[in-house]
Amino acid sequence: QAIADLQPVLQLEGSNEAKLTRLKTLLAASETGLKGxxxxxxxxxxxxxxxxKATLELDLCLARGLNYYTGAIIEVKALDAEMGSITGGGRYDNLTDVFGLSGVSGVGISFGADRIFDVLNTLDLYPAEAIxxxxVLFTNFGEAETKRCLSLIKSLRAAGxxxxxxxxxAKMKKQLSYANSRQIxxxxxxxxxxxxxxxxxxKHMQTGEQQTLSQEALTERLKA
Known part of the structure; x- marks a missing residue:
């Protein structure tokens, strides 16, 4: 009988507003249901x-694996990836009682780090600055040039x-390929x-533009 009573609720379709309107009718005799x-x-x-900037869908079949939730529960999915929920949680009013702190309600969520990692990889969503x-990469042409490069690198690092x-x-092609692979x-x-x-x-690696600069101008150019 309980399953039969739930079927009209679980089978609701339409917009979120339409589902909520229909729920009011189905739960008219339940004070707790109407409060929900x-x-x-x-x-x-x-x-x-x-x-x-979020798309919310009222899913009346949604259930969480923990039984301490007392209000709305949520799950978050990536729209463009074949993946289960990447975040989930909800409202709980009595959980802190377990730890001796009564009368404190809250909302908690957890993140599926592995799934988020998989989504970022699948959709190539890592920001360029994270990679x-x-x-700036200084090329290495030999001992004398390296000595000058290290001096400039020290100054640039001091400037942030x-x-x-x-x-x-190594050969120039290899050094430039390294810069490209690191997105420098x-x-x-x-x-x-x-x-x-x-x-x-x-040299600007994206545009190919090349300039000859003094040390001071180099610092200002890279800060721009």
Whole structure:
């Protein structure tokens, strides 16, 4: 009989507003049920008023694996990935009683770190700044050039600019490929000419633009 009574509720279709309206009719004889509908209406109204960038769907079949929830429960899904919920939680009024703190209600959520990681990988959602840790890579042309590069790197780091030196005097193609693979936006080159003139050649890896700059101008350019 209990299952038969629940079927009209579980089979509700339509918009969130239509479901809530129908629920009021189905639960008209239940004070607790109507209170639950009122709480859901409050949640949907607040989300709409705040213009939150979220799509809410009232799922009357949703159930959580823990029994201490006393109000609305939620699950969050990634829209463009074949994945279960990545976040879940809800309202609880009596949970703190277990720890000797009565009369304190709250809302709690948990995050599925592994699933979020899988979604980020699947949809390639890692921001560029999270992958890129270096702003400028100094190429390595030999011992004399390296000495000058290290001096400049020290100055740039003191100015808050992440800089590094390629670890060996490899072919230019290999060094540039390294910068591309690390998504480093700039490559600084100091060869014989730059060493003599006290300058640096700076290449923007995305546009291919290359400039010859003084040390002071290099710092300002990378800060821009």
């Amino acid at each position: 509908v009122e709480e859901l209406e409050t949640i949907f109204t607040m989300v709409n008023d705040l213009d939150l 890129r840790t270096t702003t 600019i992440a800089a590094e030196l390629y670890p060996e005097a 936006p700039y490559v600084a080159m100091i060869g014989e000419t730059e060493l003599t003139n006290g300058t640096v050649s700076l």
